[in-house]
Amino acid sequence: MTSLNSRGFYFKFYSLLPIIILFISVLNEFDFNYLNLKYFSFNFPFILIFFFTLKDIKNFDYLLVFLAGLINDTVVGLPLGISSLSFMFICIATSYFRNITIRPNPVKDWFYFLFIISLINSMNYSILTLFFSYNLILMSYLVNTFFTFLFYIIFANLFKYYMKGLDD
Amino acid sequence: MATSRDDFIIAIRSAFLKKSTQQKFSLLTLVVISISIIILSNLDFKVVRYMKNGINELVYRSSFIISVPENFIKNSFFEIREYSTYFKEFKNIKEDLSQLKSKNVSSEILQYENKELKELINDYVSSSDKVLAKIIVDHDSPFLKSIIINKGSKDNIKIGTNVYDQSYLVGRVIEVNFKTSRVLLLSDLNSNVPVTIAPQNIQAIITGSGNNNAQIKYIKKGFSDEFTNESIVYTSGSGAIFKSGIPIGRVISANDTEAKKFNVEFYSDFSQLKYVFAEVVTKIDIKRNNEEAEASVTNQNPMEAKLKILEDELEIIEESNARFKEENESLKNEINTLGEKITGFQTKISEQNETISQFNIETDELIFLRLNLQYGHKCRKSLFNHKGYTVGTSEYKECVLKRGKIND
Numbered sequence: 001m002t003s004l005n006s007r008g009f010y011f012k013f014y015s016l017l018p019i020i021i022l023f024i025s026v027l028n029e030f031d032f033n034y035l036n037l038k039y040f041s042f043n044f045p046f047i048l049i050f051f052f053t054l055k056d057i058k059n060f061d062y063l064l065v066f067l068a069g070l071i072n073d074t075v076v077g078l079p080l081g082i083s084s085l086s087f088m089f090i091c092i093a094t095s096y097f098r099n100i101t102i103r104p105n106p107v108k109d110w111f112y113f114l115f116i117i118s119l120i121n122s123m124n125y126s127i128l129t130l131f132f133s134y135n136l137i138l139m140s141y142l143v144n145t146f147f148t149f150l151f152y153i154i155f156a157n158l159f160k161y162y163m164k165g166l167d168d
Numbered sequence: 169m170a171t172s173r174d175d176f177i178i179a180i181r182s183a184f185l186k187k188s189t190q191q192k193f194s195l196l197t198l199v200v201i202s203i204s205i206i207i208l209s210n211l212d213f214k215v216v217r218y219m220k221n222g223i224n225e226l227v228y229r230s231s232f233i234i235s236v237p238e239n240f241i242k243n244s245f246f247e248i249r250e251y252s253t254y255f256k257e258f259k260n261i262k263e264d265l266s267q268l269k270s271k272n273v274s275s276e277i278l279q280y281e282n283k284e285l286k287e288l289i290n291d292y293v294s295s296s297d298k299v300l301a302k303i304i305v306d307h308d309s310p311f312l313k314s315i316i317i318n319k320g321s322k323d324n325i326k327i328g329t330n331v332y333d334q335s336y337l338v339g340r341v342i343e344v345n346f347k348t349s350r351v352l353l354l355s356d357l358n359s360n361v362p363v364t365i366a367p368q369n370i371q372a373i374i375t376g377s378g379n380n381n382a383q384i385k386y387i388k389k390g391f392s393d394e395f396t397n398e399s400i401v402y403t404s405g406s407g408a409i410f411k412s413g414i415p416i417g418r419v420i421s422a423n424d425t426e427a428k429k430f431n432v433e434f435y436s437d438f439s440q441l442k443y444v445f446a447e448v449v450t451k452i453d454i455k456r457n458n459e460e461a462e463a464s465v466t467n468q469n470p471m472e473a474k475l476k477i478l479e480d481e482l483e484i485i486e487e488s489n490a491r492f493k494e495e496n497e498s499l500k501n502e503i504n505t506l507g508e509k510i511t512g513f514q515t516k517i518s519e520q521n522e523t524i525s526q527f528n529i530e531t532d533e534l535i536f537l538r539l540n541l542q543y544g545h546k547c548r549k550s551l552f553n554h555k556g557y558t559v560g561t562s563e564y565k566e567c568v569l570k571r572g573k574i575n576d
Binding site for chain 1: 175176178179180182183184192193195198199201202203204205206209210220223224227228230231234235238305307309310311312314343350357358378
């Protein structure tokens with residue numbers, strides 16, 4: 001009975017792992033910025049949200065993603081709601097992509113991801129500069145988009161192992 | 169064609185509105201909430217402000233806890249790197265320290281002088297306390313350069329409070345919560361600081377470049393030709409956002425040599441900040457008492473006020489006169505007693521002089537008698553000494569004193 005309970009707990013924890021990692025990454029700004037490589041940065045939450053909402057896994061609640069966005073805004077110092085809106089647009093995009101896709105293809109997902117993050121980063125940049133008069137470096141956004149796109153395929157392969165573990 | 173458009177609409181509608189069994193809210197609802205939050209958070213309502221502060225406090229603390237392992241690894245890496253150059257740095261620092269110690273004395277003098285001059289110019293003195301604050305969140309975001317410190321409105325931190333790394337300026341507070349605050353670093357693109365560039369004494373504004381330096385902006389054409397790598401940058405105090413005279417960094421030439429562009433290299437390394445000082449400034453009026461007195465005088469009738477001033481003056485003069493009289497009397501008494509004392513001393517002196525002269529005569533007599541015993545026979549007139557003198561004459565005495573030598 002005890003072992004069954006502990007197994008249940010581990011499974012629950014395992015299934016909640018993506019959302020836990022999402023919260024840790026927004027609280028911790030996991031992006032290796034301290035390496036001091038010029039312009040180098042990537043958006044890990046984008047990768048995580050895109051992958052797991054595309055796969056429509058259990059426990060990856062939109063409400064929690066929305067809350068993660070609010071936390072991200074608070075930590076980074078952006079106007080409250082900007083990241084939530086971005087995360088929600090990723091969810092909408094993946095939901096739409098899931099609806100129109102009959103045979104999933106990782107490469108197609110990858111380039112669709114590039115299109116989506118480019119769109120969202122452009123939207124973010126426009127909102128922040130036009131409505132909030134922020135001075136931002138466009139190059140930083142472009143490089144961020146590029147590295148996020150590059151890292152997606154690496155993380156997607158890692159997440160596949162997680163998915164395999166979840167199925168087992 | 170129509171079918172594909174229908175499919176698109178169905179897919180979009182499904183994406184926005186369809187909730188799976190796990191989802192509590194549709195995405196459209198969450199998008200609407202997001203937009204509402206963006207609008208609400210920019211309206212300065214009291215309730216919204218308190219909610220925002222609450223969220224900030226909670227998130228900053230959580231972020232600090234979550235960042236502990238990463239910070240530990242990061243700091244360990246930096247510490248190992250520091251240890252490798254430890255001895256060299258120690259030697260350099262030792263030399264620098266001895267130089268700085270001597271400079272410190274003169275800077276202290278200047279500080280006092282500066283304070284005195286400011287007191288003369290302004291009608292208030294600004295006393296400042298530097299509060300030590302720990303950086304709880306520093307994620308070095310590529311877009312916004314800001315840090316979170318563990319001091320807030322509870323510690324009298326206000327929006328605009330200057331933040332220092334030792335004595336170097338690092339930024340200013342842009343958001344205050346109860347126990348935390350967000351500091352916008354000088355390296356941020358949105359940071360503009362009015363500065364003076366010495367020794368050329370050129371006024372300019374520096375803007376963060378998003379990296380660990382700043383760009384010099386808004387200076388007249390040709391002024392940049394005067395810059396050297398020795399030029400230092402400090403706050404000018406224009407606009408009263410930053411205090412004047414706070415060191416920021418030194419001028420370095422940008423790689424773009426043709427355009428003669430110059431950047432500012434900060435003295436402080438913002439990526440290595442652990443603790444900072446927040447300067448809490450309080451203004452103390454120094455002329456208040458005088459002003460109050462002046463105000464009470466001007467409130468009365470001007471003639472009455474003048475009379476009152478004259479009466480006060482008269483009273484003061486009378487009081488001082490009486491004091492002078494008293495002093496005069498006491499001085500006279502003192503002179504009399506001193507005169508008496510002087511006469512007493514004078515009589516004493518004459519008595520003593522007499523005794524001394526008596527003593528001198530007696531001494532001469534004693535010498536004569538002693539010599540008389542020895543040489544008297546040589547000077548005395550007798551049968552065998554025709555050249556001698558009669559005893560008691562002055563010649564005899566002279567002869568004795570000359571030890572028996574008779575003048576021919």
